[in-house]
Amino acid sequence: MRRMAEPYRIKTVEPLQMTTREERQKAIEEAGYNTFLLPSKVCYIDLLTDSGTSAMSDRQWAHMMIGDEAYAGAKSFDLLQEAVQEHYGFPYVVPTHQGRGAEHLISRILIKPGQHVPGNMYFTTTRLHQEMAGATFHDVIIDEAHDPSAEHPFKGNIDLDKLRALIAEVGAENIAYVNLAVTVNLAGGQPVSMANIEAVRALCDEHAIILWSDATRLAENAYFIQEREEGYADKSCAQIAKEMLSHFDGLTMSGKKDCLVNIGGFLAMRSEDILLKARELVVVFEGMPTYGGLAGRDLEAMAIGLEEALDDNYLAHRIGQVRYLGQQLIDAGVPVVEPIGGHAVFLDARRFLPHLSQDELPAQALAAQLFLESGVRSMERGIVSAGRDEQGNHRYPALELVRLTIPRRVYTDRHMDVVADAVIECFKNRDSITGLKFVYEPSALRFFTSRFEKLA
Template identity: 65%
Template sequence: MERNKERSWAEPYKIKMVEPVRMISREEREEAIKEAGYNTFLLKSRDVYIDLLTDSGTSAMSDRQWAGMMMGDEAYAGSKNFYHLEETIQKYYGYDYVVPTHQGRGAEHIISQLLIDEGDFIPGNMYFTTTKLHQELAGGTFVDVIIDEAHDPENEHPFKADVDLIKLENLIKEKGAERIPYVSIATSVNMAGGQPISLSNLKKVRELTNKYEIPIIHDMTRVAENAYFIKQREEGYEDTPVKDIVREICSLTDGATMSAKKDALVNIGGFLALNDEELFRKAQNMVVIYEGLHTYGGMAGRDMEALSIGITESVDEDHIRARVGQVQYLGEKLIDMGVPVVRPIGSHGVFLNAKKILPHLSQDELPAQTLAAELYVDAGIRSMERGVVSAGRDPETGEHNYPELELVRLTIPRRVYTQAHMDVVAESVEAVYYQREDITGLEFDYEPEYLRFFQSRFKKR
C-alpha cells in the first residue's frame, strides 16, 4: 500500500568542522545590548548565541572552496584566479565583461558614478540601502516602481518584486528617457522580505526599456534564490534547471552588480558585470582608483578562486532547495505560532512584522529596532531592523522616511545552522510575541550621516 505522507528532508552536506557558540546569561545580555546602544550591529559576536544579523559573508564554505583557497595566485597582475572567475561568470551568468570589486557596494559605486548625472532619476523595484545611497551621492534620485502588493506584508502575491509597468512608463514620460540612466532591477528584493521577480514581468520590463533605449542594471546578489522561486511558482519553468533560469534572468539585463557574499557562498568579494565594452573600459579604469588592479579589484587571488567555485555550487539543485527550504521551515513554524510575518516567506530570511507585533508603538518609537533588541535579550539571537531606521531621512526636509514596511529580519546564513537552531529561534520569537504588550520603545541617542542603521545608538524612551 502506497503512503501519501510527505517525507522529511535533510541538508545535502555533512559537517566537517564546528565553531563553538555560547549562551551568556540574561543579565549579561541585558548589559550587552545596553552597552551596544540597543543596536544589534554594535554587539560583540562573542556575546551572540545564534547570529541572524545577515547572510552577507556569513555562509560556510565547502571543502572544494577551501581547497581552492590553497590555489590562490597572488600575482599583482594577471592572476589565473581572475581568469577562472571571468570564465565562470560568463558561463553561468552570460555577461561579457567582469570588473572585480571588494564587495557589492564597490560595484554600486562605480556604476553609479559612471552612469548617473546630477538630476537623474533611477527607477527600481524597491530601494536597497547602499544602492540608493550611491545613486544619491552621484546626484540621482531613486524612484520606487515596485507593485503595490510589495508594501503589504500580508499579501500573498507570489512575485512581489515585480515592477509596476504603468508606474515605470509614467516616470519615463514625466521625466524624459534622457534623465533615466538605467532601471535598477533586484532579484529577491531584500527590503520587501526576500521576494522574487517573475520572468514574465522582467521580459515586459525589458520590452519597455528597449522602447525607450534605457539599460537595465541587475542587482544579482540573490539571483539563484530568485530563480528557485521561479521554478517553484512560475508556469512553464517547473522542469527548468535553476542554472538555466539564472542565465535567462541575466540575459534580460545589460549589466549587474554582485555582492558575492550572499548567493555565491564566500566571505568577501563582488564584481561589476557588463555587456557594453565602452562602459566596461571606463569601469576598468575606475576600479584601479578605488579598489585595485583590474585583475583583482578588491580581492585576493584565493578569494576569487573560492568565488568561482561558489558560483558553481550556488546553482546546484540540492543546495538551493535546502537553502530556501530552511528559511521556509522557520517561516512556517512562526506562522503556525500565530506570529505576524511577511508573506509569502522569502528566500534569505523571515521578516517579522513589527508594526503588527508592537501596534502600541508608533514608528517614531522605532518598533523594529525595539523588537530586534528584545529578541537578543530573550535568547541571544541577533537579528536586524528593516524599517524607519534603515529608511533614513529625507535629504530635503531632514525628516524621517516612514516606510510601509516596519520589519525585523531573521536572516539565515547558508550551510551554517541546523533545524534545531531554527526551533530555538522560533521559540524565542514566540516568547517575545506573547510579552509584547510590556515592551517599550526606543529613541535615537546618536545618529551618523549615512546608513545610520549600522552605527546609530539608541536609548529607552
C-alpha cells in the same frame, strides 16, 4: 512528503556559547540597543545578515590554497571570469571588494547629476550610491510589495504602469538606468517573475534605457521561478538563472550572498564602453582590474561558489530551511511577511508591537528585545534603515520589519527551532516591550552605527 536533510555533511564545527540574561542586558545597553554594535561572541545564534556569513565548501577551501596572488594578471581572475561567462552569460567582469564597491562604480559610470533611477524598492547602500552620484531614486515596485500580508507569488515585480508614468514625467533621456533587484531584500526577500523581467526589458528597449540588475540573490530568485512560474518546472535553476540574466545589460553582485563567500563582489556587463570606464575607476577605488581589492584566493572561492549556489538540491534546502522557520512562526500567530522569502523571515513589527508608533522605532526595539531574551541577533529593516530625506525628515516606509537572516550552510533546523521558540516567547510578552529613541545618529546609513536608549 518526506522530510529533507541538509545536502552536506559537517566537517568542521565552531562552538557556540550561551550567555546569561544579565550578560546580554549589559551587552545590549553598551551597544546602544543597536544589534550591529554587539560583539559576536555574545550572540548565540547570529541572524544579523546572510552577507559574508556562509560556510564554504571543501572545493572552495581547496581552491583558496591555489589562489594566484599576483598583483596583475592573476590566473584566479581568469577562473572567475570564465565562471561568470559560463553561468551568468556576461562577457566582461570587474571584481570589487564587495557589492557596495560595485554599486559605487556603476553609479559613477551611468549617472549624471539630476537624473533618475527607478527600481523595485530601495536598498540602503544602493540608494545612497545613486544619490551620492546625483540621482533621485524612484520606487516602482508593485503595490503588493508594501503589504506584508498580501499573497502574491512575485511581490518583487516592477509595476510597468509606474515605470511608464515616470518615463513620461521626466523623459527617457533623464533616466540613468532601471535597477531591478532579484530578489527584493526589503520587501521580504520576494522574487521577480521571468515574465516581468522580459516586460521591463521590452519597455527599456522601447525607450533606449539601460536595464541593470542587483543580482545579489539571483539563485534564490531562479528557484522561485522554477517553483511558481508556468513553463519552468522542468528547467534547472542554473538554466533559469542564465535565461533570467540574459535580459540585463549588466549586474552588480555581492559575492557574499549567492556566491557563498565571506568577502567579494563584482560588476558584470556586455558593453565594452562600460567595461573600460569600470576598469579606470576600479584602479582608483578598489585595486587592479584583475583583483579589485580581493586576494586571489577570494576570487577562486567566488568562482566555485557561484556555481555551487545554482545547485537545485542546495537551493531546495536553503529556501526550505527559511520556510521551516517561517511556518513555525505563522502557526504560532506571529505576524510575518508572507509569502516567506528566500533568505530571511521578516517579522512585521507594526503588527507585533501595535502599541508603539513608528516614531518609537518598533523594529529596532523588537530586535533588541529578541537578543536580550534569547541571544538571537537579528536586524531592523524599518524607519531606522530608511534614513532621512533631503530636508532632514524621517522617511516613513510602509514596512517596519525585523529581519531574521539565515546564513547559508551554517545552521541546522534545530537552531531554527530555538529561534522560533525565542520569537514566540517575545510575542507572548510583546506588551512589555517599550520603544526607543535616537541618542546618536550618523548622516548616512544610520542603521549601522546609531545608538538608542529606551523611552520612559
